[in-house]
Amino acid sequence: MKTGFTRAAAPLVLLCLAVLAAAGCGAGGGGSSANQVTVWMYPVIMDPKANAAYWGGVEKGFERAHPGTDLRIEQQPWENRDQKLATAFGGGKGPDVVLLGPDQIPQYQANGVLRPVDGAIRSARAAYRPAALKAMTLDGKVYAAPIYHTVTSTLYNRRLLAKAGLKEPPATWAALKAAAPKLKRAGIATLDYSASGEASLNMSFYPLLWQAGGRVFDESGRRTAFAGPEGVEALTFLVELYRAGAVPRSALTNANLFTDQALGRQQVAMGYTNTPADAALAAQAWGSDNVIVGPALGGPRKQVVFGMPGGLGINAAGRNTAGAERFVAYMTQPAQIAALGRAGGFFSPRSDVTVPGTGAHAKEYEAALAYAFPGEPHRAARQLQALLAPEIQAALTGEKSPREALTAAAEAGDDLLARQR
């Protein structure tokens, strides 16, 4: 009898070989070959078509300028950005070049996966805005070459302000507190806020902390500093607004979005960390006549907004670091910075390049750029946010006083900093 085994043997052997071959290819195919440069890019240009067209053009342009080099720009989503990058680096399959923000640099640098880009930006160095370069610098070395600069500022809904009888958009904490009761009488909340655990504090609590004159970390970077009197003042300001109904209750689950949040839905009159992209969306949703972009919100001590450079970092374990450096040098040329700024609505990190303003509010954002602060880079910056965010929620829900909440977060934060290797 010819059994099933004999009959099945040949196809099974083939299948096993195919599986093994596929696994083998997978294991070997992750890195780039000698003349290939892989880049991880994100949808920095919001319109997907424009994004694809722009980066497609960069690929062609670079390959023309550097014959023999195979440039591969891989588009990644913003979601779970660090998770994917950490996994790739951890598995030794990171890209040669990756887009990084200042607050990402310390943790990757501490883990030894980034190579300084000083060599690649030798010719561009003098032209950079000092603040942009400083944000990307750690221990005297630059770890990401800035290719654009973002900025946020206040965004007001003119129709809602008028409904409450407000003639001037509130531009300071004091004006905001004074406007809140008037807006409440008109059935409108005053200030949009994002307190979700996944919302970056750079776009929610930290600007208030900086406006109050506070800091997240102390000078040495070994201890937290947000629980000082300035921090308490900032959190008290927020909690009082929340209790009075001036910050919508949906704030607890809001996550720094515009569209699916109270501001976009015209339930609240203003935001204070809104991007030019938000202003463009607002123009579509509310009508451009109703959109006001104001100056950076002024606190009791400072007028400051969040805005940071985006830059290209190089994988220390990449197979083609020479190619990676050539690509970084290519992207930091004035022509490329201007082109990317135009396509994505960004500002220039170089003082010798001005991006011709295309957006309706380019002038206001250009003015806010002078008050832009890129955050406090620290290798534990993102981790600390995970500890602080729930305590801010505890203060908002009334479970803890602002001081208690910040003290609890500071204790956990100092533990975290002490544990850093």
Place this chain on the structure above:
Amino acid sequence: MSRVESRATPPSPEEEPEAAGPEKARTPVATGPAETRTAEAAGSPETRTPEAAGLVAAVAADGTRTPVATAAPPEDRTVPPVTAPGPPTGRKSAARRREALAGLAFVAPMLVLFLVFRIGPTLGAAFLSLTDYRLSGDWAFVGAGNYARLLDDRLFWEALGVTALYTALYVPMTVALALGTAVLLHRTLWLRGFFRGLFFLPYVTSIVLAAVIWKWIYEVEDGLLNTALGGLGLGPVDFLGSESLVLPSIAAASAWKGFGYSMLILLAGLQSVPREVTEAAVIDGANTWQRFRWVTLPLLRPVLFFVLVIEAIGAFQVFDAMYVMTAGGPVRASYSLVYFLYDAGFKFFDFGYACAVGLVLFLVVLVFSLIQRRLVGREVD
């Protein structure tokens, strides 16, 4: 086979088309597959084994059920009884070995994939949990250090508490919903397939999509539920912003999303409860509730056990719904164990620690399943 089932009478002619289905696949050859038949047929109207045939005869001799017994269609009796295999000869045992090898060869691809993609990573995680693993690939052996740290970590215990509470809310909610709809569907003859599909639909929906929609439903300002409550002069209720309401709210949304699978399993279980048993209960004067409580439910026990275990394991691994709806908030009131693991791994880059959390979760689920097996599955075997 249990005592209840051994009272089974042959199916009436109207029932035959349904009952005949699996029987036709049955061959009279008394080899391996036939031995598994009894287990497979448990719970279905099984009248073909000599044992059952004898019982039918007994019932007939009793005089009361004779008409039913003789109503069985003729082909019922044409299936020869299972013959016991003779002592294996050398040739036969060689053939059997070849068959076993063939079987092994057929499962080999799956086995290889399972070993490579399931068991391998699990062992890898177990090893990583004993190390301090860095992004750059450098690592140091720390022994039980990660586990010791875990026992001291307040957040870990909080997350474990949240997960346990969520499981305690989600599992009864889902199983009750699944059992309720399964019973209703079982009784529905009209458009049963349509309703079955309709109830199953949420299960095949993406959890992220479902969570986003439920977030809108629960919203304080202008949410569907709060608008409805407002119409009744109640609320607004901050479903996702209140520490006491957030877990029940997420559990309810997840139950809506997840009950379809258990419903199908329970429906299949209900359909395999022999009709004769419930008919006998009717004759004994049991009302609907008594029939359900004392006849159907005990027979459903193995299925119910399976459903409970599967749902409990799913509940212990909850993450997506919380990530999307509340990001663990407010004040970590919905911060589950897997969320804690995710943060340890991907926010804190503490891979060794995250692996330790993963293994602890595995142990918790294992112990929980064993306890459940003792409590619910006592009579399964």
